[in-house]
Amino acid sequence: MIDLHTHSTASDGTDTPAKLVEKALDRKLEALALTDHDTIAGLDEAEETARGKNIHFVRGCEISTSTDLGEMHILGLWIPDECDILDNFLTHLREQRQSRNEKMLARLRALGFDIHMSELKYIAKHSIGRPHMATALMAKGYVESTDEAFAKYLGENGKAYVPKVAPTPAQAARILSGLGATVAIAHPLLRPLPREWLENTVENLAKNGLGALEVWHTSQNENETGYLSRLAKKFGLGLTGGSDYHGENKPGIGLGTGTGSLDIPLQVYENLLARRKASGLPC
Ligand code: AMP
Ligand code: ZN
Ligand code: FE
Ligand code: FE
Numbered sequence: 001m002i003d004l005h006t007h008s009t010a011s012d013g014t015d016t017p018a019k020l021v022e023k024a025l026d027r028k029l030e031a032l033a034l035t036d037h038d039t040i041a042g043l044d045e046a047e048e049t050a051r052g053k054n055i056h057f058v059r060g061c062e063i064s065t066s067t068d069l070g071e072m073h074i075l076g077l078w079i080p081d082e083c084d085i086l087d088n089f090l091t092h093l094r095e096q097r098q099s100r101n102e103k104m105l106a107r108l109r110a111l112g113f114d115i116h117m118s119e120l121k122y123i124a125k126h127s128i129g130r131p132h133m134a135t136a137l138m139a140k141g142y143v144e145s146t147d148e149a150f151a152k153y154l155g156e157n158g159k160a161y162v163p164k165v166a167p168t169p170a171q172a173a174r175i176l177s178g179l180g181a182t183v184a185i186a187h188p189l190l191r192p193l194p195r196e197w198l199e200n201t202v203e204n205l206a207k208n209g210l211g212a213l214e215v216w217h218t219s220q221n222e223n224e225t226g227y228l229s230r231l232a233k234k235f236g237l238g239l240t241g242g243s244d245y246h247g248e249n250k251p252g253i254g255l256g257t258g259t260g261s262l263d264i265p266l267q268v269y270e271n272l273l274a275r276r277k278a279s280g281l282p283c
Pocket of ligand 2: 007012
């Protein structure tokens with residue numbers, strides 16, 4: 001079993017990068033990618049922990065992008081070790097994130113909640129986001145659960161919601177593919193999108209460096225996985241998959257297993273690797 005989509009304390013997961021790798025080893029995962037939101041700050045620690053162990057570690061990240069129909073997440077897998085272009089790009093994204101976070105906190109305070117950036121910085125290690133606001137709202141007893149925090153205040157229809165200023169999927173795909181990463185659309189069906197729009201977007205992104213679709217994801221059922229596999233094949237793309245594990249921030253989602261039935265075989269990792277080799281990319 002493998003898992004190519006996970007989060008750590010570098011963004012909004014609750015396991016440190018080292019702990020995440022240790023859990024993956026306990027569960028006998030054969031390959032693991034760490035894909036924190038808009039940051040690669042956890043990768044060195046995870047890679048170091050995995051070194052010499054019985055697991056293939058893949059350096060990754062998940063970039064929030066913006067389309068005319070809302071947010072789309074772009075995964076980069078096999079991203080390079082040191083790279084100023086990527087560092088500068090991600091720093092800029094986190095600055096935009098911070099300005100959005102400040103606006104959302106101002107709205108929360110206007111709603112009567114005593115919540116400040118210093119508290120979020122205490123919870124979050126590097127890339128701050130809405131789940132940290134949910135944790136702060138819960139810690140102060142303003143809501144009972146993350147679900148309630150998102151439904152009432154933080155979700156797209158919530159009272160404190162402010163959209164992120166983010167790059168387009170094509171911009172993110174071009175930067176990541178230009179650095180030799182394998183680029184995938186994360187959980188393409190998580191938000192309701194017209195299928196024709198999605199297919200046009202995939203076709204367009206395939207010309208801008210897209211190399212794969214996340215066909216297996218905790219939120220996707222067998223029919224959706226089948227549909228996405230056909231879509232990937234139609235545009236000559238590879239297949240990837242992962243749980244989107246966030247530790248205690250998403251308690252129902254297990255590393256590797258998702259809500260229980262996820263079981264992504266090693267062959268998926270090997271096929272991605274074979275595509276990279278065929279394109280002359282480092283593995
Ligand atoms: P941000 O990047 O700050 O916009 O926050 C995005 C994070 O919030 C992602 O990890 C999402 O999975 C998480 N998220 C979005 N909607 C919900 C929800 N309804 N309940 C729990 N987490 C959510
Ligand atoms: Zn997240
Ligand atoms: Fe995502
Ligand atoms: Fe994710």
